[in-house]
Amino acid sequence: MSLRILVLGGDGYLGWPTAMAFSRAGHRVAVVDNFAKRQWELELGVQPLIPIRTLHERLRAWREVSEREIEIHVGDLTDYAFVEAVIDGFQPDAVVHYGEQPSAPFSMISAHHAALTQANNVIGNLNVLFAIRDKAPEAHLVKLGTMGEYGTPDIDIEEGYLTVQHNGREHTFLYPKTPGSIYHLSKVHDSANIHFACRIWGLRATDLHQGVVYGVETDESALDPRLATSFHYDEVFGTALNRFCVQATVGHPLTVYGKGGQTRGYLNIRDTIQCVALAVANPARHGELLVYNQFTEQFSVQELAGKVQAAGRHLGWTVNIEHVTNPRVELEQHYYNPRHEKLLSLGLRPRLLSDELIDTMLAKIGENRDRVDPTAFVQNVRWAPATARDAGVEARPGR
Amino acid sequence: MSLRILVLGGDGYLGWPTAMAFSRAGHRVAVVDNFAKRQWELELGVQPLIPIRTLHERLRAWREVSEREIEIHVGDLTDYAFVEAVIDGFQPDAVVHYGEQPSAPFSMISAHHAALTQANNVIGNLNVLFAIRDKAPEAHLVKLGTMGEYGTPDIDIEEGYLTVQHNGREHTFLYPKTPGSIYHLSKVHDSANIHFACRIWGLRATDLHQGVVYGVETDESALDPRLATSFHYDEVFGTALNRFCVQATVGHPLTVYGKGGQTRGYLNIRDTIQCVALAVANPARHGELLVYNQFTEQFSVQELAGKVQAAGRHLGWTVNIEHVTNPRVELEQHYYNPRHEKLLSLGLRPRLLSDELIDTMLAKIGENRDRVDPTAFVQNVRWAPATARDAGVEARPGR
Numbered sequence: 001m002s003l004r005i006l007v008l009g010g011d012g013y014l015g016w017p018t019a020m021a022f023s024r025a026g027h028r029v030a031v032v033d034n035f036a037k038r039q040w041e042l043e044l045g046v047q048p049l050i051p052i053r054t055l056h057e058r059l060r061a062w063r064e065v066s067e068r069e070i071e072i073h074v075g076d077l078t079d080y081a082f083v084e085a086v087i088d089g090f091q092p093d094a095v096v097h098y099g100e101q102p103s104a105p106f107s108m109i110s111a112h113h114a115a116l117t118q119a120n121n122v123i124g125n126l127n128v129l130f131a132i133r134d135k136a137p138e139a140h141l142v143k144l145g146t147m148g149e150y151g152t153p154d155i156d157i158e159e160g161y162l163t164v165q166h167n168g169r170e171h172t173f174l175y176p177k178t179p180g181s182i183y184h185l186s187k188v189h190d191s192a193n194i195h196f197a198c199r200i201w202g203l204r205a206t207d208l209h210q211g212v213v214y215g216v217e218t219d220e221s222a223l224d225p226r227l228a229t230s231f232h233y234d235e236v237f238g239t240a241l242n243r244f245c246v247q248a249t250v251g252h253p254l255t256v257y258g259k260g261g262q263t264r265g266y267l268n269i270r271d272t273i274q275c276v277a278l279a280v281a282n283p284a285r286h287g288e289l290l291v292y293n294q295f296t297e298q299f300s301v302q303e304l305a306g307k308v309q310a311a312g313r314h315l316g317w318t319v320n321i322e323h324v325t326n327p328r329v330e331l332e333q334h335y336y337n338p339r340h341e342k343l344l345s346l347g348l349r350p351r352l353l354s355d356e357l358i359d360t361m362l363a364k365i366g367e368n369r370d371r372v373d374p375t376a377f378v379q380n381v382r383w384a385p386a387t388a389r390d391a392g393v394e395a396r397p398g399r
Numbered sequence: 400m401s402l403r404i405l406v407l408g409g410d411g412y413l414g415w416p417t418a419m420a421f422s423r424a425g426h427r428v429a430v431v432d433n434f435a436k437r438q439w440e441l442e443l444g445v446q447p448l449i450p451i452r453t454l455h456e457r458l459r460a461w462r463e464v465s466e467r468e469i470e471i472h473v474g475d476l477t478d479y480a481f482v483e484a485v486i487d488g489f490q491p492d493a494v495v496h497y498g499e500q501p502s503a504p505f506s507m508i509s510a511h512h513a514a515l516t517q518a519n520n521v522i523g524n525l526n527v528l529f530a531i532r533d534k535a536p537e538a539h540l541v542k543l544g545t546m547g548e549y550g551t552p553d554i555d556i557e558e559g560y561l562t563v564q565h566n567g568r569e570h571t572f573l574y575p576k577t578p579g580s581i582y583h584l585s586k587v588h589d590s591a592n593i594h595f596a597c598r599i600w601g602l603r604a605t606d607l608h609q610g611v612v613y614g615v616e617t618d619e620s621a622l623d624p625r626l627a628t629s630f631h632y633d634e635v636f637g638t639a640l641n642r643f644c645v646q647a648t649v650g651h652p653l654t655v656y657g658k659g660g661q662t663r664g665y666l667n668i669r670d671t672i673q674c675v676a677l678a679v680a681n682p683a684r685h686g687e688l689l690v691y692n693q694f695t696e697q698f699s700v701q702e703l704a705g706k707v708q709a710a711g712r713h714l715g716w717t718v719n720i721e722h723v724t725n726p727r728v729e730l731e732q733h734y735y736n737p738r739h740e741k742l743l744s745l746g747l748r749p750r751l752l753s754d755e756l757i758d759t760m761l762a763k764i765g766e767n768r769d770r771v772d773p774t775a776f777v778q779n780v781r782w783a784p785a786t787a788r789d790a791g792v793e794a795r796p797g798r
Contacts, residue, residue: 040741111479111529115522122521123514126581130510133499133786154570155563162575163552164563169734171553176561177599179593185595189521189588192576196584199577201727201783244465329599335568335617384600385533 004075006092008032008077009081009099009130010070011055014144016229018096020220022280023068024034030071030090031055032099034382036243036329037230037237040106047080047238049246050216055359061226069341077124087128088135094280097128097143100186103379104148104331105291105327107183110325114182121186122193129197131240131354140283141205143194145187147295147338149209151178152331157338160207160291175291176251180330181383182192195289204284208275211265214241214353216364218270229269231246234376238255243267243377248312248366252320260302260323263336265295293340296350311358329383403427404679405491408498408526409469410434410454413612413671415628417495419619420672421679425499429489430454431498435519436629436636439505445636445775447629448645448767449615460625461542476523479530487529487534493679496527496542498692499585503547504635504726504780506582507779509726513581520585521592528596533537540604541675542593545584546664546694546737548608550577556737557607558657559690574690580782589785594688603683607674610664610694613640613651613752615763619671628668635777640665640703642776643758647711648764652721659722662696662735677745692739695749704753710757728782 005022009015010031023029041047053061059070071090074080074345077099089093101107108119125143132139140160150157163172174195177188185332187317221227230399232238233246235255267275275294284290299307305321312319326332344350351357367371408414411678422428432454441447452460458469458729474481476498486494499520500506501585502617506516524542533539552575556797567584570635573594577585596602632638632645634654666674668741683689698706711718725731730790735745743749750756 078514078515084510110484111526111533113527115477115479115525118525118588118592123518126514126517127510127699130513132511153572155565155568162563162565164575166554166561166563169554173577175550175577176575178572179591179595182595185588185591188591189517189584192578192587193517193581195579198580202581235631311402363748372606 002026002028002091003093003280004028006030006032006087006090006095008095008149009152011035012037012098012102012271013230014373015098015231016058017221017269018098018273018276019070019099020062020227021277022072023062024066024220030073032073032075032086032227034074034076041084041237044236044379046232046234048051048232049365050052050228050231052228052230053226057122058227061126061224065140065227067225072307075388077127078125081167081258083127087131089161091136092142093285094142095128095132096139096276097125097282098200100122101183103236103380103389104181104183105372107181108282108381117183118186118189122189125190129193129203132203133197133201137203140280141194142279143205143207145191145207145213146184147209147293148184149177149179149188149284151173151180152334153178153335154335158294159342160337161292164248166379167387169275175366202287204286204288206284206290206292208279208292208294210272211267212239212241213267214239215269216361218273231321233372237380237381240306244305244308245361246372247377248308248317248363249369250374251318252377254308254375255307255322255324255377256301256305257324257326257328258332261300261303262300262330263300263334265293265298265338265340265397266353267294267296267327267379270351271296271348274348275343278343278348282346293338294343295340297352298336307358311355314355314359315362327380327382400413401425402492403425403489405429405486405494406429406497407431407494411436411497411501412629413668414497414632416617416620416668417497417672417675418469418759419461419626420617420676422461422469422633423465423619429472431472431474431485433473440636443635443778444654445631445633447631448764448770449627449630451627451629452625454570457626463496464623464626471694476517476526479526482526483530483534486530491538493539493541493682494527495679496524496540498523500582502635503580503582504778506580507782508583509779516582517585517588521588524540524589525592528592528602532596532600537757538686538780539679540593540602541678542589542604542606544590544606544608545583546608546610546692547583548576548587548590549574549737550579550580550736551733552577553734556692557740558738561627561739564566572720579727584704597686599686601686603685603687605678605683605689605691607678607691610666611638611640612666612668612671613638613666615760632771635780639700640707642759643704643707643765645772646776647707647716647773648761648768649773650717651773651776652719653704653707654721655700656721656723656725656727657731657786659704660699660731661729662697662699662733663699664692664737665752666693666695666738669750670695673747674742675740677747680739681745684741691741692737693738693742697735706752707757710754710761713754714761726779
């Protein structure tokens with residue numbers, strides 16, 4: 001069945017391949033972007049590894065390669081009139097929402113960047129909720145959240161909800177969150193707003209708490225060099241494994257924060273596409289908020305660096321690991337046992353991280369070795385200023 | 400000991416009497432306001448019962464009456480440069496933060512009002528956190544939140560934190576929230592941001608989850624008619640008991656939503672002043688977020704209406720209760736057992752709601768009977784549009 005799918009943030013690392021994948025599968029796809037992230041890249045002086053065409057050029061290339069059309073709407077999600085007009089006009093069956101400021105370090109640069117991140121993300125998402133409510137109430141919202149919303153509590157992380165027994169009674173809560181950055185907080189606020197929209201307005205939504213994504217390309221982006229997606233390796237927009245692979249390729253030590261014991265969930269960019277497709281194919285009912293933990297395996301940062309080091313050595317390279325002062329305020333040793341069974345039960349077939357996959361990434365990155373700017377590896381965004389006093393990672397509960 | 404106390408939202412119903420009380424107690428007080436609420440009143444065409452002088456006039460009257468000076472800073476908390484300059488210049492020991500859009504119905508009028516509420520409240524509060532971090536890290540933030548952040552879960556509501564046993568392990572979370580309006584969500588977002596600032600930056604904060612406040616005057620506002628505070632009885636800015644008292648005074652039926660079984664915590668405006676003073680006198684340590692449930696007793700809406708009806712009849716008035724369609728989406732019958740012991744243990748001596756107190760309120764309101772605009776009692780702000788489908792009050796947890 002062909003659906004109308006609106007992809008918010010369609011110019012991004014994940015939004016663009018998602019739009020192509022839905023288009024190739026025969027759906028009618030429209031993308032929304034305001035190119036804010038390209039502005040933020042200019043602000044920091046960082047660039048994706050592979051040169052990225054404008055979105056308009058990529059859409060023309062996609063038409064040529066696939067003989068399919070993707071619509072484009074250029075505008076800002078914080079402008080309600082724009083959001084309402086797009087949702088009213090397109091009448092989506094599903095709204096896949098990637099359209100947010102995506103970087104934790106970016107949100108921690110200054111008060112300005114913090115306010116920008118929360119205003120942009122929270123108000124944009126709120127506008128999407130109102131526009132769906134008033135103009136397309138049958139539409140299913142598929143929202144990209146993050147595993148980082150949960151933080152690292154001392155108990156198992158369930159998928160979205162936690163049933164609590166207390167003083168002989170029981171209640172099921174949206175799983176309580178303890179996020180670690182202003183960016184992660186913005187996603188927590190989004191989740192609370194979406195939960196409200198489902199409870200009070202009967203909206204239907206799926207909140208995907210995604211792990212750290214790695215990978216250079218997808219089936220669709222590999223079809224033509226003009227279809228490449230914006231792979232970042234800098235410390236602000238690049239994720240851990242992607243950055244390590246680029247560092248290994250140019251002979252730069254892998255920069256591990258502290259002891260590298262921080263454990264997180266990871267997934268291949270191709271599995272992101274697969275998970276979002278499964279979420280769209282299995283919509284929530286009215287009044288229901290589905291929450292999935294979207295990752296396929298978990299590693300400590302040190303384990304990840306070790307894998308990249310081994311793969312590089314296999315190619316005859318010298319790969320060193322450098323333990324640098326952690327600019328973040330986070331626990332380096334912690335309990336971490338998040339469940340991630342719901343997407344598997346919907347049919348997810350994970351592409352796990354293998355030596356071969358890292359080899360492929362290193363080869364692909366190697367083709368673009370000359371473009372790597374090693375100064376981008378360190379951006380010096382600190383979570384707390386040197387003046388911050390007694391900074392810890394756990395607030396002492398009140399007396 | 401004389402402290403420097405900065406009151407944000409110093410023109411408001413609670414901010415103004417708080418500023419006077421701290422000033423009279425010998426502290427150095429500065430107030431901040433941008434008069435946004437007066438604009439919102441103009442937008443809706445509603446006015447406080449008692450004519451309210453400009454803040455500048457009230458400060459002059461206060462100087463005359465008390466021989467004490469309160470400083471004023473006019474500006475917007477969403478303007479970081481302003482917030483930073485005020486906090487840097489005044490170097491507060493305590494920042495008492497009332498400076499937010501305070502109405503749930505206002506936040507539900509439209510997408511615009513929802514975005515305004517969350518952007519105003521969340522970004523303003525975030526700016527305060529950054530300015531304290533960078534310019535006055537010793538300052539203790541006393542933030543006004545609301546009991547409405549919790550919603551009405553099926554288990555006891557603890558004061559701020561909930562310890563959960565799960566699969567043989569244990570973790571203490573910030574108490575999970577299930578708020579009932581866009582406004583209440585904004586306060587939940589604030590609480591999460593404040594928790595982060597304490598955990599990551601070592602800030603010191605107290606989050607007061609306040610119940611529904613009632614009352615016309617405080618010890619200080621009673622000193623001179625020019626010092627009156629902005630008592631609202633309209634459906635958007637007026638709280639339940641205040642509105643009922645005004646309705647009884649002018650012979651309008653008391654408008655109870657649905658069956659009136661909704662139970663909430665209540666407190667006297669004089670107890671608000673007392674609680675905030677106790678919070679300031681007992682600051683959190685660095686890295687600590689104290690959370691108090693700030694109310695003195697709980698009633699259902701129907702009980703409250705019954706008390707006002709009885710007091711009115713005692714004065715020989717005819718007071719009817721009218722059950723109107725609930726414009727909100729909320730449970731009318733629910734479990735409600737919130738704890739509220741911490742402020743008592745700090746020394747709070749509650750002024751409980753008595754027949755005599757309602758009599759006093761009715762008498763005071765009676766003096767201003769001619770100013771009551773009965774059209775303000777009903778503002779027709781609905782929580783969900785007629786088109787909203789399957790709206791419930793509990794999202795079905797995911798499959």
